[in-house]
Amino acid sequence: MTEIKSCAETEAEIEDEFSLFDDWMDKYSYIIDLSKELPPLDEKYRNDQFLIKGCQSQVWLGAEYRDGRVYFQADSDAIITKGLIYLLIRLLSDRTPQEIIEAQLESLKRIGISDNLSPSRSNGFANMLKQMKMYALVFQTKEG
Amino acid sequence: MNDKLQKIRQQFPILNCRVNDKPLVYLDNAATTQKPLSVIDRMTRYYMEENSNVHRGLHHLSQLGTAAFEESRRAFQKFLNSELAEEVIFTKGTTESINLLAFSFGEAFVHEGDEIIISVMEHHANIVPWQQLCARTGAVLKVVPVNDAGELEMEEYKKLLGPKVKLVSIAHVSNTLGTVNPVAEIIRLGHEAGARVHLDGAQAAAHVQVDVRALDVDFYSLSVHKMYGPMGVGILYGKAALLNAMPPWQTGGEMIDKVTFEKTTFGDLPYKFETGTPDVAGVLASVPALEFLQEVGWDFIAEREHALVKYATEKLAQIGGVSLVGTAKEKGGVVSFNIDGVHSSDAATIFDHFGVAVRSGHHCAQPIMARYGIIGTLRASFAVYNTEEEIDVLVKAIEKTVQMFG
Known part of the structure; x- marks a missing residue:
């Protein structure tokens, strides 16, 4: 079994990948490519109960807690959002609640897609990050 | 260019x-227009030289502010061609104007079984307050459909009009489709059926000249920030006879006549609808926005x-x-x-x-x-x-x- 990289290591890895691109257009093309890598969402999550409220794009997010670790899956109807979700899941899925709560994700700001993380009522993506942390908090509280 | x-x-x-x-x-x-320098300068000048609360103090700055505030009201009276300045109520925007109207008109005129007509192309601000009013009173919301091009189905509107309709509330211009609705006809037909008519002018007031008397509209709402003016200022225009018959919405200071712990009597128009400290800088800086529109x-x-x-x-x-x-x-x-x-x-x-x-x-x-x-x-x-x-x-x-x- 390969060892799971820490959140910080994965962040560094993602930052490396994006450092290849100078041009914003190339960055978005890469995000569009990443959207295709996102594993399909279990259909039981594709309903209003798991829909994250956001004006612009719809995001469905499900979470499971097994053996002290949180596993996320998600999908969106917007492709850029979907690519960003792929990054978030890569960073935060298969982690302990504590790791998720503590994750700062500064790298996403540094790679120049921070606009998508700005707290705005119209932004399903920012709400998704918040919801992931909420899940982690709830799982941690339940366990404690 | x-x-x-x-x-x-x-x-x-x-x-x-x-x-x-x-x-x-x-x-x-x-969503909002940009602001010309004249508007920005007016706001700055207010805070640099004139800041003081209005309608309260006897001191110089307060008097100055109050006079300028009432001058703004007269500027809107002229802009909308309303008969009286007190028919112009300052709000913080169209959404607040419609909420005020839904509450106060509702209290005075809407009862169980009455009907309110809106259309399918309305902004949520011209849907939800009426839904809430209907939920409170047991009135019924009726919705005028639109055709594929995005025009109101006027024949359907005529069918919806009847003796139970108390108010018709329709967008002057649609925010999503850009449709300019046939408001003169909407108002005429509404009046013939005995209903009052409100126009949501948020998307219209910076684009077409609004003459409330020529339209004979009963109520008109607008947001100044969509007409090259500052954020946080709106207008509810209403015919004085109707506004006088309506109870206040928000209550507190400035809008009262006399307060004892047993009973409060309310002030006259427009103050009975304007409680609390208004956005004085915004109201004053609305005037150069109106002037900009006139000049252009x-x-x-x-x-x-x-x-x-x-x-x-x-x-x-x-x-x-x-x-x-x-x-x-x-x-x-x-x-x-x-x-x-x-x-x-x-x-x-x-x-x-x-x-x-x-x-x-x-x-x-x-x-x-x-x-x-x-x-x-x-x-x-x-x-x-x-x-x-x-x-x-x-x-x-x-x-x-x-x-x-x-």
């Missing part, structure tokens, strides 16, 4: 901004907006995969569209990198989106300072988006 347009653009400092290293192309004017002139505004809509419509039609939403014959400065297979939020993200600001999503008008079976649109909305060259940049951004997602 002709001289007049160039002179207009020079009055808006923000139009020189760069976004993502590109010149700003601001096509989100239906309604003919020039109409001419430019029609030219921009025509140009954008033609250019967009040439791009494969772009479909327009809202093709009414009478249309204001709004072009709503979708790109085949591309989510509006993805497109708006790419546009942003071209410096292009448009609105994406459902525009707070979900029922009209449901009517067309879509979840959102991209909306380019024009102001008098926009240019054909800016539309060319939008077209480039759309072409790039099609290429990236196609």
Whole structure:
């Protein structure tokens, strides 16, 4: 079994990948490519109960807690959002609640897609990050 | 670009901004327009030289502020051609105007079994307050449908009108489709049926001359920030006889006549609807916004907006995969569209990198989106300072988006 990289290591890895691109257009093309890598969402999550409220794009997010670790899956109807979700899941899925709560994700700001993380009522993506942390908090509280 | 347009653009400092290293192309004017220097200067001058609370103190600054505040009211009276200055109620925007109206008109005139008519193209601000009123009173909400082009089905409207209808509340201009509704006819038919008529003028007041007396409209709402003025100021116009018959909505200081712990009697119009400290700087800085509109002139505004809509419509039609939403014959400065297979939020993200600001999503008008079976649109909305060259940049951004997602 390969060892799971820490959140910080994965962040560094993602930052490396994006450092290849100078041009914003190339960055978005890469995000569009990443959207295709996102594993399909279990259909039981594709309903209003798991829909994250956001004006612009719809995001469905499900979470499971097994053996002290949180596993996320998600999908969106917007492709850029979907690519960003792929990054978030890569960073935060298969982690302990504590790791998720503590994750700062500064790298996403540094790679120049921070606009998508700005707290705005119209932004399903920012709400998704918040919801992931909420899940982690709830799982941690339940366990404690 | 002709001289007049160039002179207009020079009055808006923000139009020189760069976004993502590109010149700003601001096509989100239906959300809010930019502000000319005269408005910005007036706000600054107020805080530098005049700040004081209005309608309260006897000291010099308060008197000065109160006089200027009431002068603003008279400026709006003139702008809307209302009979009396006290028919002009200051609010913080159209949403508050409609909430005030829904509460106070509802208290006075709406009972169980009565009917309120709105349309399917309304902004949520002209839907939800009426829904809430109906929930409180047991009144019934009736909805006028629209045709495929985005025009009201006037025959259906006529059918909905009946003796139980207390109020008709319709957008003067649609925020999503740009449709200019036949308001004179809507008002005439409403009055014939014995109903009162309110127009949501949020998308109209900076685009067409509004004459409340010529229209004979009972109530009219607008937001000053959508007409080159400051944020946080709106108007509810109402006929004095109706406003006098309506109870206050929010209560507190400034709106009272006499308060004891047993009973409070309320002040006269317009103050009974204006409790609490208003946005004095905003109200005062609204005057240069009205002056800006007068100086530019309604003919020039109409001419430019029609030219921009025509140009954008033609250019967009040439791009494969772009479909327009809202093709009414009478249309204001709004072009709503979708790109085949591309989510509006993805497109708006790419546009942003071209410096292009448009609105994406459902525009707070979900029922009209449901009517067309879509979840959102991209909306380019024009102001008098926009240019054909800016539309060319939008077209480039759309072409790039099609290429990236196609």
